Amino acid sequence: MARITKEEVLHVARLARLELSDDDVAKFQEQLSDILEAVSKVSELDLSDVPPTAHPLEIANAWAEDVPHDCLPLDDVFANAPDRDGDYFRTPPA
């Protein structure tokens, strides 16, 4: 299997919202290539008639009554927030 390129590492990092240093890019290019080569083994089997498994239990939907209840106290929740403006989380401009 072809090794992944530097551009592919940067593309994936951007999709995943990760800023990488130049050193990281070189290191991950090597390591991700090794990992992807190892996991490509999944394509060796003939799976034409096999359905996918997303979840190991044979349960479908789980229903619950739609009953309103109190939410967590806002001051408790905002205690973990990096920045707050009233009842909003504040972030840099989009």
Added chain:
Amino acid sequence: MTVDTLRLSAEEANRLVTDGEVSSDELYRAYLDAIGERDPELHAFLYVCENDPGAGIPIAIKDVIGTRGIPTTAGSKILESYIPVYDATVIANCRKRGLRVIGKTNTDEFAMGSSTENSAFGPSHNPWDPSRVPGGSGGGSAAAVSAGLAPWALGSDTGGSIKQPAALCGHVGLRPTYGTVSRYGVVAFASSLDQVGPVARNVRDCAFLYSVISGRDENDSTTVDVPEVELPTAEDLKGLRIGVPKEMNGVDGIEPGVSAAVHKALELAESLGATVEECSLPRSVDYGVACYYVVSPAEASANLARYDGVRFGLRDDGADFREMVMKTRDAGFGDEPKRRIMVGTYALSSGYYDAYYRTAQKVRTVIKREHDELFERFDVLVSPTSPTVAFPIGAKIDDPVAMYMNDVLTIPSCMAGLPGLNIPCGLSEGLPVGLQLIGPQFGENTIFRAAHALEQAIGFDVVPERLR
């Protein structure tokens, strides 16, 4: 009376408190003293509680499980300052029984690893030999229970994070059937695999703790009703049909000392009345690791998207929103989460989804079917838990693919949603060897019965030799 935390089981500790021979506070203090004495060397704990409320015995909690008012970092800098505002359901269940949190235990960052070396706060050390790893990701809980720093603990297991550390530290750990224990309030890694489970010094404690934490939870829609837990008492294995998958007992890299200890345990099982027969999982072992390392990173890449510096956790500066998010995630995540996020993102990205994720999900079906077929003929399947005994700190950290192979024997049953339990079955080079017992879905009682009888017959001393 003095409490020997190295030898005290949770059952006996509970009896001491119930009968008034030791107060709950005295017992809690005895474990704090043990932590003060031995944890500087082991680094099992990321946070020690001075005095958690409750009238019962202590419990250590892996730091991926949310505890109200007690820091919960998941071993990551990105959650270094995070203090949950509610208890995970498993914690609420423990509190209902009077259990007192004694501390939060070290883990590979976001439970991603097999050695705790990926913790942002430094590795834990194996109580049998501190130059070696305690396994992972739940190495902190394992080291704590092994070294008598807690009578028992909770762990979490995605591909082996309870069973493998239990093997490397020489005690009992159960990964329960998927869906039997709530994940509400637990830091998510790979949601179709994650399970919380008990870590204990013996099988009866393990079974009891499983009864405390298991059951349907309206806050986790993947949970189901669970059969009543039976605490094991029988000392024979009459009628038990044990299957020995040849691939799981013959895979490359199993150390001779590990094979020998497992072989001896199987002979004991036969002498206790079990039938032992070789069987086969032709593709599960060969393809399990590859399947797992597509599915779990894919799910992780989605679950870890929430760490964006907005609502909780670390935030780094950035001129605009996107830059802030990217800098926060670069500064907050260590190398292993970054690797897995990127592998997962790649496997889910346009053009690669069918080749990787969809294909891995089909392989998962193959693995599940192979196990289902064996449970038509067998009650439990047995193998080593880890191909090796505890390895030296630093030995595999620069080679992710070699590190991933630590889980080759624990992963297949995880992919199939099956329960698996580790008991220690002997020593190799002075280090514990773990025996893995796998059951059918909801087969915990059968596993407990088998493991308890074997435990009695093996007579393994769970106290590390150097601490006796």
